[in-house]
Amino acid sequence: MTGTHKAVVLQKKGQIGFEDRPEPEISDSHYVKIHVKKTGICGSDIHYYTHGSIGSFVLEKPMILGHESSGVVVEVGEDVSLVKVGDRVAIEPGVPSRYSDETKAGHYNLCPHMAFAATPPYDGTLVKYYLAPEDFLVKLPDHVSFEEGACVEPLAVGVHANRLAETSFGKKVVVFGAGPVGLVTGAVASAFGASDVVYVDVVESKLERTKQFGATSTINSTKYKSEDELVTAIKSELDGEQPEIAIDCTGAEICIRTAIKVLKAGGSYVQVGMGKDDVNFPIGMVGGKELRILGSFRYYFNDYKIAVKLISEGKVNVKNMITHTFKFDEAIKAYDFNADHGSEVVKTIIDGPE
Ligand SMILES: [Zn+2]
Structure with a gap:
């Protein structure tokens, strides 16, 4: 019989508490037990x-929080061959069904039966021991810390958006939004070889941060009275040229409209941010410019591996994301701090329990 371990539980809207939960036991021979070390x-x-x-x-119903985690393998099922006890790993937190059309079609991130940590009704990773299938773990090289390992999850979102956009050497990219998702998106664009990464945001302190995340220039959109002026401003940052790629990490109508207008014919628009369900945008230009419009949702095959590679090869420094750290026992405080101080936080990391 195994014991219990402490979990950080969202008990109901507005209420987080610590609860003792039974420690999980491996029942699937391809699963692994991980001692969680860091969670974003x-x-x-x-x-x-x-x-x-x-x-x-x-x-x-009450749900254990957390899905951006790294840890160390402490036990493996009898058919596990990809990792071994003692391996340090980043945990990809969503496991799709093997039986869905979406999985079989090659985009398991869209699987309707996805079991994703800390998305109701599935429990998350803010516990001591977490079970995951061996093929949803990526080993961390020795020089990559557990903190960096916890940042693989958000970085994978940026990897996915840039893979969809087909960001490559010499491309000019404009990123709308300099929050955590915007920062990883711009950083990956730069790592993939973009010659220009222009960030657009409304908060100067956020734009200031983008310099550590691949920005070649920044635009504070509050300085412009109309979207046409904003379009002109973006072009002038690109020596009068138009970007081939625009990635929106805001969901804001003005950003979406500006992106469609500023893009070069044949360019790609990627929607990562979520805002209002309905917005007005100049769809007439989409046909005329033959734009590719793509939605980006989480990440799929190889995004996690690429994210770990970008970190381990020093192409993206995710340590620059980590603005706050808390001990496991301070987890409730950590969530309250994030809820109250959203704009000054990029990434908060909570230690795993000892
Ligand atoms: Zn996340």
Whole structure:
């Protein structure tokens, strides 16, 4: 019989508490038990905390929080061959169904039966021991810390967006939004070889940070009275040229409209940010310029591996994301701090329990 371990539980909207939960036991021979070492707080965690739901995902029973985690393998199922006890790993937190059309079609991130940590009804990773399948773990090289390992999850979001955009050497990229997702997106664009990464945001302190995340220039959009002026400003940062790639990490109508207008014909627009469900944008230009419009949702095959490589090869410095750290026992404080100080936080990391 195994014992219990302490978990950080979102008990209901607005209420987080510590609970003793039974330690999990491996029942699938391809699963691994991980001692969780570091976990990042995500905007989605805060949204469940403050609103109790995101879209169709509604918190109906208490749920363990956390999905951006790294840890060390402490036990393996009998058929595990990809990792061994003692390996340090980043945990990809969503496991799709092997039986869905989406998985079989090659985009398992869209699987309707996805079991994703800390998305209702599935428990998250803010516990001592977490079970995951061996093929949803990526080993961390010795020189990559557990803190960096916890940042693989958000970085993978940026990797996915840039893979969809087909960012490559010499491309000019404009990133709307300099929050955590915007920062990883711009950083990956730069790492993939973009010659220009122009960030657009409304908060000067956020734009200031982008210099550590691949920015070649920044635009504070509050300085411009119309989207046409903003379009001109973006072009002037690119020596009069138009970007081939625009990635929106805001969901804001003005950003979406500006992106469609500023893009070069044949360019790619990628929607990462979530805002209002309905917006007005100049769809007439989409046909005329033959733009590719793509939605980007989480990450899929190889995004995690690429993210770990970008960190281990020094192409993206995710340590620059980590603005706050808390001990496991301070986890409730950590969530409250994030809920109250959203704009000054990029990434908060919570230690795993000893
Ligand atoms: Zn996240």
